[in-house]
Amino acid sequence: xxxxxxxxxxxxxGLLTALALPALADxxxxxxxxxxxxxxxxxxxxxxxxxxxxxxxxxxTSRLGVKYSAGNLSAQVELGIGDPGVxxxxxxxxxxxxxxxxxxxxxxxxxxxxxxHAFGTYKFDVGTLLVGQTWDPYTVPSEQHLNADNxxxxxxxxxxxxxxxLKFTLNNGLYADVIRSEGVESNGxxxxxxxxxxxxxxxxxxxxxxGKVGSSTFGVGVLGQTYxxxxxxxxxxxxxxxxxKIVSGPIDVLLNFSVGENIASLGFLFDGGNFSPEIGNTxxxxxxxxxxxxxxxxxxxxGYKATDTVKFNAGIGGGTSSAKAINxxxxxxxxxxxxxxxxxxxxxxxxxxxxxxxxxxTQKSQAGMPSDGARNHxxxxxxxxxF
Numbered sequence: 001x002x003x004x005x006x007x008x009x010x011x012x013x014g015l016l017t018a019l020a021l022p023a024l025a026d027x028x029x030x031x032x033x034x035x036x037x038x039x040x041x042x043x044x045x046x047x048x049x050x051x052x053x054x055x056x057x058x059x060x061t062s063r064l065g066v067k068y069s070a071g072n073l074s075a076q077v078e079l080g081i082g083d084p085g086v087x088x089x090x091x092x093x094x095x096x097x098x099x100x101x102x103x104x105x106x107x108x109x110x111x112x113x114x115x116x117h118a119f120g121t122y123k124f125d126v127g128t129l130l131v132g133q134t135w136d137p138y139t140v141p142s143e144q145h146l147n148a149d150n151x152x153x154x155x156x157x158x159x160x161x162x163x164x165x166l167k168f169t170l171n172n173g174l175y176a177d178v179i180r181s182e183g184v185e186s187n188g189x190x191x192x193x194x195x196x197x198x199x200x201x202x203x204x205x206x207x208x209x210x211g212k213v214g215s216s217t218f219g220v221g222v223l224g225q226t227y228x229x230x231x232x233x234x235x236x237x238x239x240x241x242x243x244x245k246i247v248s249g250p251i252d253v254l255l256n257f258s259v260g261e262n263i264a265s266l267g268f269l270f271d272g273g274n275f276s277p278e279i280g281n282t283x284x285x286x287x288x289x290x291x292x293x294x295x296x297x298x299x300x301x302x303g304y305k306a307t308d309t310v311k312f313n314a315g316i317g318g319g320t321s322s323a324k325a326i327n328x329x330x331x332x333x334x335x336x337x338x339x340x341x342x343x344x345x346x347x348x349x350x351x352x353x354x355x356x357x358x359x360x361x362t363q364k365s366q367a368g369m370p371s372d373g374a375r376n377h378x379x380x381x382x383x384x385x386x387f
Contacts, residue, residue: 012270020049020237028067031387032057036145038380044371045363057381058082061149063116071191075120076134079113116162130167136160136168137177137206137221138241140256142301143313144340145382154315155338155360156299158241158258162266169210177206181225182267201234202226204266210240218244225266237262254301254315263295293323309346315339318361336362350386 036059042051060082068075119132138158141151153159160182167177181204208221224238225362239260246253260266318337341355362373 024039024195026069029065030067031064032062033385033387034062034149035383036146036148036380037383041377057148059148060114060242072123073120074122076117078115078117080116082112107252109274110139127170129169130165130169133162133164135162136165136179137175137208137210138223138239138243138258140243140254140299142254142299142315142317142340143342143344144315144356144358145340145342146356146358146378146380149382150338152299152301152315152317152338152340155336156256156297156319157255158268158297165266173209175206175208175209175210177204177208181206181265188371201228211327215247216245223260227265237261238263239263239266242251250305252303254299254303256297256299256317258295258297260295262293266294272334293321295319295321311344312342313344314341335364336360337353352382352384352386354382354384356380356382 035056037054037056039054044050060080062127063078064084065076065078115133117132117134119130119134121128125258136158141149141153141157144150144152151157162354163180163182165177165179167175169175176359188201202225203223204223206221206223208219210217210219212218220240220242222238222240224236226234226236229235237260239258239274240256241256242254244254246255262267297317297319299315301313301317303311303313316337318335318341320335324333338360340356340358342354344352344354346352356378358376358378360374360376360378363375364373
């Protein structure tokens, strides 16, 4: 009897395995382990002194993921396995007292798991529907690798996170994308407070076009949203964006540009005068000093593949903001920028080291005045194993 049960179990297992093999053939499990080692030298504005430190960090861009495809259906789930919230002795890239160095360290072994991507797509006859959390269509990362694969985030690389979205792309490259907003009012009113009266009129919506010519890609689009603030005043936010990656032989050039109004309300984390377009304080019911913030950003990157195992990269990105203000001392323009120079060296298949130097200047990044920004020199290397 036990022999019969054993044979039946073995036969059933074999059958289930055979049935699963076609599905497994379209499933890919992948990962990447990334650490950074670097010296960071910070010069604080207005005689605030200097700070020099060395650190080694498990970058939050370390990841483990799975991709699946079956006919017109595909899906991807990717988890981050680094330290997304442990920053360089300050509050990090969001108005840190030592400027947005963004250096992320191991935090004494503290490791967090978080969702990077979780989305699916289905291809219809006229286009493709995307449902879930992934990159927004205007996100253009550079080849900057220190600062936890910072990729010029906050400095010319438009970034408001990987957001939940509903996107439909026609076969000709035109798309419409409804995206969750992380910004809007930030004047301290609690979302559960009776004084918090924000109301969306038009949700965060991107309309654009992505195309390809040979090995080169390009895209243009417009992003906007409208809501009524706590005081009942209509707040409009909008942005035009354009990007391209031109590839010619061993050389590639990355270009990214945007001009926007009140982009903080769209959720963008841009340090160059990233003051929110608030209209008032819900506690004192007084008008805010700053509104209608105009922001311009740009990013240029150049790469040269010298051999199959060595590639050189350099770039600069940043931007400026200005605003209409009751207090004329708060007028812009403000500015900041970050530059990088690195070499991607392949030590073995899927094993890389990337020596890099970064210079980050944020000393005039707060409301158009030199305040508590900083100049940062970062020397080090990023270490990476893919599988």
